[in-house]
Amino acid sequence: MDGLSSFLASVLRLATPTLLAALGIVFSxxxxxxxxxxxxxxxIGALSGVMGSFYTGSVWVGALIAMAVTLLFSMIFAFxxxxxxxxxxxxxxxMNILAAGLTITVNRAVxxxxxxxxxxxxxxxxxxxxxxxxxxIGPALFQQPMPVYLAFLLVPVAGFVMFRTNVGLKxxxxxxxxxxxxTVGISVMKVRFSAVLYxxxxxxxxxxxxxxxxxSFFTExxxxxxxxxxxxxxxxxxxxxxxxMFASLTFGASRALMYRLQAASTGIPSQFALMLPYxxxxxxxxxxxxxxxxPTASAVPYIKE
Amino acid sequence: MEKIRVKAINGVKTVYFPVVAILVSLLIGSVVILATSQTxxxxxxxxxxxxxxxxxxxxxxxxxxxxxxxxxxxxxxxxKRCGIINLGAEGQFAIGALMATIVGxxxxxxxxxxxxxxxxxAGFIGGAIYGxxxxxxxxxxxxxxxxxxxxxxxxxxxxxxxxxNGPIMDSASSLYPxxxxxxxxxxxxxxxxxxxxxxxxxxxxxxxxxxxVYLWKTKSGYELRVVGLNPNAGHYAGMNxxxxxxxxxxxxxxxxxxGGCIEIIxxxxxxxxxxxxxxxxxxxxxxxxxxxxxxxxxxxxxVLFGGLQAGALRMQxxxxxxxxxxxxIQALVILFIAGRLMFRLRTGRHLxxxxxxxxxxxxxxxxxxx
Numbered sequence: 001m002d003g004l005s006s007f008l009a010s011v012l013r014l015a016t017p018t019l020l021a022a023l024g025i026v027f028s029x030x031x032x033x034x035x036x037x038x039x040x041x042x043x044i045g046a047l048s049g050v051m052g053s054f055y056t057g058s059v060w061v062g063a064l065i066a067m068a069v070t071l072l073f074s075m076i077f078a079f080x081x082x083x084x085x086x087x088x089x090x091x092x093x094x095m096n097i098l099a100a101g102l103t104i105t106v107n108r109a110v111x112x113x114x115x116x117x118x119x120x121x122x123x124x125x126x127x128x129x130x131x132x133x134x135x136x137i138g139p140a141l142f143q144q145p146m147p148v149y150l151a152f153l154l155v156p157v158a159g160f161v162m163f164r165t166n167v168g169l170k171x172x173x174x175x176x177x178x179x180x181x182x183t184v185g186i187s188v189m190k191v192r193f194s195a196v197l198y199x200x201x202x203x204x205x206x207x208x209x210x211x212x213x214x215x216s217f218f219t220e221x222x223x224x225x226x227x228x229x230x231x232x233x234x235x236x237x238x239x240x241x242x243x244x245m246f247a248s249l250t251f252g253a254s255r256a257l258m259y260r261l262q263a264a265s266t267g268i269p270s271q272f273a274l275m276l277p278y279x280x281x282x283x284x285x286x287x288x289x290x291x292x293x294x295p296t297a298s299a300v301p302y303i304k305e
Numbered sequence: 306m307e308k309i310r311v312k313a314i315n316g317v318k319t320v321y322f323p324v325v326a327i328l329v330s331l332l333i334g335s336v337v338i339l340a341t342s343q344t345x346x347x348x349x350x351x352x353x354x355x356x357x358x359x360x361x362x363x364x365x366x367x368x369x370x371x372x373x374x375x376x377x378x379x380x381x382x383x384x385k386r387c388g389i390i391n392l393g394a395e396g397q398f399a400i401g402a403l404m405a406t407i408v409g410x411x412x413x414x415x416x417x418x419x420x421x422x423x424x425x426x427a428g429f430i431g432g433a434i435y436g437x438x439x440x441x442x443x444x445x446x447x448x449x450x451x452x453x454x455x456x457x458x459x460x461x462x463x464x465x466x467x468x469x470n471g472p473i474m475d476s477a478s479s480l481y482p483x484x485x486x487x488x489x490x491x492x493x494x495x496x497x498x499x500x501x502x503x504x505x506x507x508x509x510x511x512x513x514x515x516x517x518v519y520l521w522k523t524k525s526g527y528e529l530r531v532v533g534l535n536p537n538a539g540h541y542a543g544m545n546x547x548x549x550x551x552x553x554x555x556x557x558x559x560x561x562x563x564g565g566c567i568e569i570i571x572x573x574x575x576x577x578x579x580x581x582x583x584x585x586x587x588x589x590x591x592x593x594x595x596x597x598x599x600x601x602x603x604x605x606x607x608v609l610f611g612g613l614q615a616g617a618l619r620m621q622x623x624x625x626x627x628x629x630x631x632x633x634i635q636a637l638v639i640l641f642i643a644g645r646l647m648f649r650l651r652t653g654r655h656l657x658x659x660x661x662x663x664x665x666x667x668x669x670x671x672x673x674x675x
Binding site for chain 1: 337340341342390392442445446447448449451452453455456457459460463464466467470471584587590591594627629630631632633634635636637639640643644645646647
């Protein structure tokens with residue numbers, strides 16, 4: 001039973017960065033912007049979080065700094081895709097390379113290339129009273145670092161905003177038919193720009209959780225595909241917050257399984273275990289055939305007549 | 306006279322954006338150098354330039370480093386011409402290198418010419434098959450190649466790690482995770498005595514020629530380009546969109562695989578865990594964009610980025626500026642080339658013209674009409 005409980009706990013923890021980032025991406029996707037640059041934004045969040053925590057001594061200030069810095073960074077993406085109307089995938093790729101280069105350069109300059117990682121304040125486990133006493137489920141679900149609770153609590157909030165508020169309606173309309181929105185006086189550019197900034201903010205928090213929740217330091221290219229997996233989670237989750245949650249849990253489970261396979265002496269070479277999350281992502285993308293929630297104007301720049 | 310004038314204007318236009326993009330990127334890069342090191346950007350760039358084009362030895366190194374980039378750029382460009390974003394050159398490059406190593410090391414008794422040819426073919430096929438996977442997933446299941454190609458890059462990394470730690474690990478020196486050295490019969494030699502640039506440069510040139518001839522002089526290449534420009538038009542003209550996608554990715558993967566093969570049999574000599582620390586695939590994207598996906602453009606920008614790579618190492622050696630600054634510069638070049646409209650001298654009109662020329666196309670991921 002302990003094994004099951006700790007497996008569940010690790011599924012939740014490993015799903016969290018994907019879920020946090022994907023809850024941002026789902027908004028930018030709904031507005032018609034494919035944010036392939038999430039990978040790089042998470043890297044920026046991971047490093048700026050560690051730096052913030054290192055200099056202020058507080059993991060929460062670190063996380064806030066990560067979100068602020070990543071928000072600023074995502075402005076570059078928003079500028080090129082929304083204002084300049086450049087190819088979103090190419091800009092996203094450029095952003096990822098930019099983030100990789102910047103984080104490596106800054107990390108080397110601040111912490112040095114080969115010294116041991118600095119000691120920083122990281123997210124600690126928070127026990128929820130009473131609930132964490134429930135057998136099996138308690139330790140799995142209610143003994144987690146704060147951002148885990150936050151990520152899962154944000155799911156219904158995001159769903160409410162997207163489907164029950166004016167803001168959500170505007171957002172979805174802009175992704176479906178930007179021209180019509182423009183005609184009735186909704187600023188397509190404003191909606192898309194803010195959606196991208198929000199996805200940047202969330203990617204920053206997601207990155208900070210990778211470097212300060214799952215790890216306690218920054219390493220070069222430490223996101224290793226996590227941002228792309230978050231984009232895939234949005235597609236697999238059919239562009240709704242609830243779907244995104246189940247997709248993130250699936251991918252989290254595949255990572256948890258990966259660590260189990262690596263630890264257990266199953267005779268399976270560790271490399272095959274390490275492939276698992278990537279393989280599962282590909283399989284998941286192949287399973288979503290012809291689902292209908294993809295915005296019509298996805299990845300199409302809107303140019304005023 | 307008029308013709309020459311038009312040609313001159315067009316020539317300036319083609320060069321204008323890349324040059325501006327590179328200059329602005331270097332400028333921003335100098336800010337990064339200022340912020341993260343004790344070195345003056347001018348000193349850093351001077352050593353970078355010297356390391357790239359300073360003397361014959363530096364230029365030799367530049368050409369050497371340009372060869373793999375030309376292949377991965379052709380890979381990105383070939384797919385892009387068909388409207389596919391191939392972010393998987395990284396993995397295709399690695400699998401090409403792996404196949405070349407298997408054939409190179411596995412058949413040591415073959416004579417020189419057939420062995421070399423067989424190895425090159427193996428590299429091409431390895432990359433092509435690895436490029437075929439995302440193409441099939443796209444046309445069969447509608448899986449976006451943006452994600453699948455990236456995932457396949459990470460999978461390729463694990464495949465390489467598994468192979469050099471197990472099946473193809475060098476039995477003579479079982480301490481290091483690496484393959485046995487490639488025998489002489491499968492090695493591409495240097496072109497000139499005393500220089501490092503090798504016959505792979507000629508293979509790269511031939512690949513560029515093939516790219517040009519296939520896309521602009523054959524029917525199937527023409528179809529591929531039409532599908533890339535406007536899938537609707539291709540569809541109405543009775544073209545098989547799926548077939549074009551598969552062809553473009555086969556060739557794209559093949560180019561990258563050939564590049565990986567050549568990098569192993571001409572430069573590195575054996576497959577190692579550290580064989581792919583340079584991001585060959587992603588630099589190829591920058592090369593293709595700067596070269597405008599044109600054959601000549603790719604050659605020129607390939608040499609340019611080879612120079613950046615060669616110069617970065619010297620810069621890191623001579624100053625305390627990190628070589629990763631070059632990665633920043635490459636990324637900025639990608640952003641500014643893709644967002645080149647911001648450098649337009651007259652704004653406003655061109656945007657409207659662009660929309661009218663290419664209406665938004667409603668296609669699903671499998672290349673079928675909605």
